[in-house]
Amino acid sequence: MxxxxxxxxxxxxxxxxxxxxxxxxxxxxxxxxxxxxxxxxxxxxxxxxxxxxxxxxxxxxxxxxxxxxxxxxxxxxxxxxxxxxxxxxxxxxxxxxHPLRRFPGPFPAKLTKLYGPWLARNKRIGDEFRFLHQRHGHFVRVGPNEISISHIDALKQIHGLQTACSKKNNASYDVIQFKGEFNLDSITDHAEHRQRRKIWDKALSKTTALTYEAETRTVVKSWLAQLERLQGAEVDTSLYAKHIACDNMGRIGYSRDFRNIQGDGDSLMFDIIEITFRTMSKLGQLIWPLVLLFSLPRFGLQKKFEEVSVAMTEERLERHNDSEDLHDIMKLFIEDFLSSKPQAFRNRNILYADAQAIMVASTETIACALGFSFFFLARDAALRQQLREAIAPAHGRSFPGEFTMAYLQGIEFLDAVLNETLRMSTPVPLNGPRTTPPQGIEIGGTYIPGNVHIFTPPHVYHRNPEYFQQPDEFIADRWLTRPDLILDKRAFFPFSLGRYDCVGKSLALNVVRLTLAYTVWHYDFELAPGQTESAFWDGYVDQVVVKPAPLKCAFTRLRVPGVCG
Known part of the structure; x- marks a missing residue:
């Protein structure tokens, strides 16, 4: 033989x-x-x-x-x-x-992209990147052709409007598409992105924000009503943070009421988003398995998500001509799509692609920011009282018994709480990679060769003692009376930077501001018996966007919602 x-x-x-x-x-x-x-x-x-x-x-x-x-x-x-x-x-x-052979980093990362899934094994890839920078310095080779950077000069040079770096030749974005069309965040061509961004900016302008504010207030009132019904029961604020974000997205995105807060909504779509993110996060920055998966005929959850998003978009299209009273994000997209000379939405697939972006971007980041805000407030009675006193002058100034963004936006302590929450728990710890220009780029005296994928992880910057003193401590006053605790404010960028910064950051902050203001004004709340801070910190996971752990809180009513006082 x-x-x-x-x-x-x-x-x-x-x-x-x-x-x-x-x-x-x-x-x-x-x-x-x-x-x-x-x-x-x-x-x-x-x-x-x-x-x-x-x-x-x-x-x-x-x-x-x-x-x-x-x-x-x-x-x-x-x-x-x-x-x-x-x-x-x-x-x-x-x-x-390899041109990156002299950069420090873990030995396996120099050999193979399979090191990415290893870094993501504990669902804390943001922390893993932070540990790598603590060990190796500002420039760390985290893959055969990838460098993670924590130098402050990198932010302007990589994300600034004049940067030569781009999203091109980067499968992290190319793989995110709907039948060949990319959503706003995954567009790599600057000109195309600029045209699409104009429509998004118009849809999220200060004028439209007034309409969205009324819808957000309706969602928050549903949340207060649910708290009233749950009097005496422990409330998972992380779960309701997700429900608030989802219901708000339905109203401002599609003029629909998902009714997740009330508990009788269909959460299938949002469950699919979470499962998809969970799967992607396990791969670290390993993209080719997704390329193989997405090249197959759609099946299972991916097919269901596309079917749901298409159905919602088609239903919104049908309602467009039937009612002039609908004012949401999709309205501006549809108007461009139906115009004789569309600027950005030239076909239905582009409409579907950005419709999916609305679902994801308008829920996950808000749910994260709101969920962690509830945590930091629930563990600190003095912080809650200080916030309550700070928002008191804004109560009832525009309408009896109500808060409005016109006055909440000017409250420094509220913004300080939000900023510190976003610094401590950045919704997207890694951010998307960029590709260096063919000629390379020099950052802080270090030359990065051309055609290299580079990361500037927000979580690494936000928890870096070079930029923030006591970086692991929640200190809201660092944004007010303790500026000495901020060594370089440029290192704070929870919504990314430059032309690709988060288009909905103002909207997201407004949702969190209104929710916290109404909640703290009408209720006091604290960690429920048996709920520990360590359990919350140990339980949150990074699945592309950070998902807060369940957080059981006990609420005590201070004022009756809807009654002036």
Whole structure:
């Protein structure tokens, strides 16, 4: 039987040893002529299919000549030689010849992108990046072609309006699409992004914000009514933070009432979003499995999410001509789509892509910010009282018994609480990567080669003692009476920076401001018996956007909602 392994394969014309040597040579050539040149993540499906096809043909040829069992051994030996040479060449290049070879970082990260899932194993990849920077400094090689940066000069040079860095040649964005069309955040072309951003900016302008404020107030009143119904019961504020964000998104995004706060809404869509994020987060920054997955016909949860988002968009389109009273984000998108010369929404798939962006961006970040705000307030009675006193002058100034953004936006202590919450618990710890220009870029005296993917993780900056003293302590006064605790305010960017900053940041802050103002004014609340701070800190997870852990709180009514006082 062993002799069969060394019999010639007539179709290849060489003996097994020679065949393995040729296969090894092919592995070296494939690396130096193809894999080492350019970005190929988006070709993952084609690459995988090509290799499967080659192995299948090799197996078939060897099986015909030598029988299936011996042929399989021969095919495996030859193909293994190819893979061994390919991976050995890749490893040698990445360790000894890659432009990033001199940058510090964990040894496995220099070899393989599979280190990303390892970093994400505990669902705290933001903390893992922070630990890496504490160990290796401002510039850390976190992947074969990736550098994470915590130097303050990086922010302007990478995210500034004049930057030469871009989102192009970066599969992290290319993979996020709907039938070939990208949402606002995943557009890599500056001109296209600028045109789409104009519509979004109009949809989220100060004028439209007045309409959205009324809808948000309706959602907050539903939250207060639910607290009234739950008197005496422990309330999971993290869960209701998600419900508030979702119901608010339904109203300002689609003019729909999802009724999640009341407990009789359909949460399927939001469950799908969470499961999708959870899956993506397990991959770290490993993208090619997503390329393979998304190249398949849609099935399961992904198919259901697309069906739901399309159905909601189509229903909103049908209602567009039936009612002039609908004022939401989709209205501006639809008006551009139906115009004779659309500026941005040229087809339905673009409309669907940004409709999905509304669902995700308008819920997850707000739920995170609001959930952690409840936590920091619930554990500190003095903080709640101080906030209550700070918002008192704004109560009833525009309407009897009500708060309005016109006056809440000017309350410094409220903003200080929000800023410190966002610093301590940044909704998106890593932010999206950028690609350096071909000529490279110099940051803080360190040269970063061209065509390298670079990260500026907000969580790393926000918890860095170089920029914030006592970085792990919640101190709202650092934004007011203790400016000495902020060493460099540029390091605070919870909503990203530059042309790709969060278009809905003002909207998100307004939702949190209104919710906290009404809640603190009408109720006092604290951690429920058995609920510990450590359980909350240990339980939150980073799944692209941070998800707060369940937080049981006990509420005590101070004033009757709707009654002046």
């Amino acid at each position: 062993n002799g069969l392994l060394f019999q010639p394969i007539s179709k290849l014309g060489v003996h097994l040893y020679s065949s393995c040597a040729l296969a090894g040579g092919a592995g070296l050539l494939s690396h130096h002529l193809y894999f080492i040149r350019g970005f190929h993540v988006l070709n993952a499906t084609r690459i995988a299919c090509t290799h499967v096809l080659v192995f299948t043909l090799l197996l078939a040829g060897a099986a015909v000549e030598n029988g299936f069992l011996s042929g399989a051994r021969i095919a495996v030996a030859i193909f293994s030689s190819y893979l061994a040479a390919l991976f050995l060449s890749i490893a040698t290049y990445r360790l000894a010849f």
